[in-house]
Amino acid sequence: MDMTPFYLAGRPVHGEVEVIVRHPYDGAAVGRTTFATPAQVEAAIVAATRAPQSLPAHRRAAALDHVSKRLQERNDEVARLITAENGKPLKWARAEAARAVSVFRWAAEEARRFAGDLQRLDTDPAGDGRMALVTRVPKGPVLGISPFNFPLNLVAHKIAPAIAAGAPIVLKPAPATPLSALLLGELLAETDLPEGMFSVLPLPNDRTAELVKDPRLPVVSFTGSGPVGGLIQDSVPRKHVTLELGGNAAVVICADWSADDDLAHAAKRIAVFSNYQAGQSCIAVQRVYVHDAVHDRFAAQLVEEVRALVTGDPSDEATDVGPLITEDAAQRVEAWVDEAVAAGARVLAGGKRDGTSYPPTILMNVPAGAKVLAEEVFGPVLVVQRVADDAAAFEAVNDSAYGLQAGVFTHDVRTAFAAHRTLRVGGVIVGDVPSYRADQMPYGGTKGSGVGREGLRSAMDDYTEPRVLVLTGIAL
Structure with a gap:
């Protein structure tokens, strides 16, 4: 069984501690990978901070379109990988794989229309001859933490909106189900995204806290259990944290x-x-x-x-x-x-x-x-x-x-x-x-179910902040 690499700043690499992924139904080994070392985590964060601050929309959209197309081409393989590591029936794994195709396609569309708003300011006399351009820019690199239950689609919901918005992302998949996330890393590595735009790093959960607290990752997007989400939110009160937590629907x-x-x-x-x-x-x-x-x-x-x-x-x-x-x-x-x-x-x-x-x-x-x-x-x-x-x-x-x-x-x-x-x-x-x-609609909850919203445009808004350009002396 080959050792599956993980992706550090877009490049396939191996760590030191081996991880054997087992099938929940019978315990059989279905894949092997490694945990990223502390030095590799540091390199991924540094690369994310050095990634280009502005990437043309056509490059972001093209990368997302490529991933959508490749997921469609490899649909059966992807579905069987989901079933192998997660244990969900093949019919539901196929549905998850199909949704991920749609998520990346929709993200490509959002990347092309993420243009901002033009506002007239002459609604008051002081604004005569003025116009404002309001755009959204990334808050900085994103830390995405995904759970085991949708090992492909919930990774897609972290990575796709980040790339669509031009925000570098460091993704930590669930230790029990890293293989689907690593396959996404493989497809992203086929694109011309610049170094540092994405890393997919398998890590044990006990090493997550130090990553969450790193000030160079100002946005944390977590999907998982309520108690863990609460710990994350309490530990970084000055960061922008989005939490998609539990429910009892x-x-x-x-x-x-x-x-x-x-x-x-x-x-x-x-x-x-x-x-x-x-x-x-x-x-x-x-x-x-x-x-x-x-x-x-x-x-x-x-x-x-x-x-x-x-x-x-x-x-x-x-x-x-x-x-x-x-x-x-x-x-x-x-x-x-x-x-x-x-x-x-x-x-x-x-x-x-x-x-x-x-x-x-x-x-x-x-x-x-x-x-x-x-x-x-x-x-x-x-x-x-x-x-x-x-x-x-x-x-x-x-x-x-x-x-x-x-x-x-x-x-x-x-x-x-x-x-x-x-x-x-x-x-x-x-x-x-x-x-x-x-997958395109705002999705999230109230009370113990979290804060913020997933869904492509909603997540892009969470990953970015408005920046205003006021033009003066404009004849309207």
């Missing part, structure tokens, strides 16, 4: 969503998207609040849909639900479910762990305060609760430390606007699950 089934076809559609969507990454997605459905008028019919269909999901080997084309990232993660999910059951919750499906795998599980009558209701399970566990009306459902959705996205199944536009007005979340998805995300 909720769905509301309203009384008007009552036709048989409606309930069947909602049950299928919720079954799939509570389990589609073995629940390891911050917007995987975790809580479902169902109006009393449709509760029993919906619950029966939901159980049927969840039990129909195929669990097993993620490389099997038929598999819907694969393993969790580690056996420790599966054991934690098991402990949380057992705790809820001991407190009176009822298991309608699943509930029995097998190594790193945990089956799609539905719980009902979960008591308030149980971890599976209050915290982020990050596993294939779904809690179904009966509510008397929409107001009670919205109140229950808001009774959470998190606020990423929520789904509301209703046909009533007034209910849709009430949900948008009432729910304290970053996004409300009407007629579907909260797991929907378009």
Whole structure:
């Protein structure tokens, strides 16, 4: 098995400490790389600070277009690499690979139109003959830290907007899943981006704090767990920090969503998207609040849909639900479910762990305060609760430390606007699950779900700051 290089200032290199990447399903070795040494990390930071301050839009766009094209050409290879290191079923790995193609294509488009605004200043007498050009310039090199659950697409959401905005980036992938990020480094190295515009450095998590605190990296973009995000934010109060953290995404089934076809559609969507990454997605459905008028019919269909999901080997084309990232993660999910059951919750499906795998599980009558209701399970566990009306459902959705996205199944536009007005979340998805995300839209949350927004243009704004040029003596 060849040793995969990492990328220091755009060049492939090797470190000293070997890292063996293992398949979560069976523990087989699927790749080898190395951790960057302290000297290599220093070299990457220095190179980022020396990268060109202004790179023509056509060069940025061309590099991004190239990566998009190459990801499309190598789609099957990329998907199988994601499955190998992450354990998600091949069908979902293919979806992730396709999304990354779109992310880089969209970033190329944004790079071409990231032009700034022209403002007349003669709206007041003191501004006669004056005009302002407001552009955005990089705050400086970006430190991107990505998680294991989307080892390609969440790396893309760090690197693509940075390059589109002209900001150098040092990317630290999750230690468990570095290979997809290194493949992106390989594709970027095929472009004519100048030295220092990007580095992809595998590092153990215990070496991240020193990188976060380095003053030469004024922007930190982190996607991962809430506790780690809080530590980052507290440790660098003078830096610009964006955090895409956890959630315990909720769905509301309203009384008007009552036709048989409606309930069947909602049950299928919720079954799939509570389990589609073995629940390891911050917007995987975790809580479902169902109006009393449709509760029993919906619950029966939901159980049927969840039990129909195929669990097993993620490389099997038929598999819907694969393993969790580690056996420790599966054991934690098991402990949380057992705790809820001991407190009176009822298991309608699943509930029995097998190594790193945990089956799609539905719980009902979960008591308030149980971890599976209050915290982020990050596993294939779904809690179904009966509510008397929409107001009670919205109140229950808001009774959470998190606020990423929520789904509301209703046909009533007034209910849709009430949900948008009432729910304290970053996004409300009407007629579907909260797991929907378009990669160009602003994406992020409130409360414990983070600060800032991802999505190409939103991230570009986070990585940059406005700079004003005022022209005087202009005849308008």
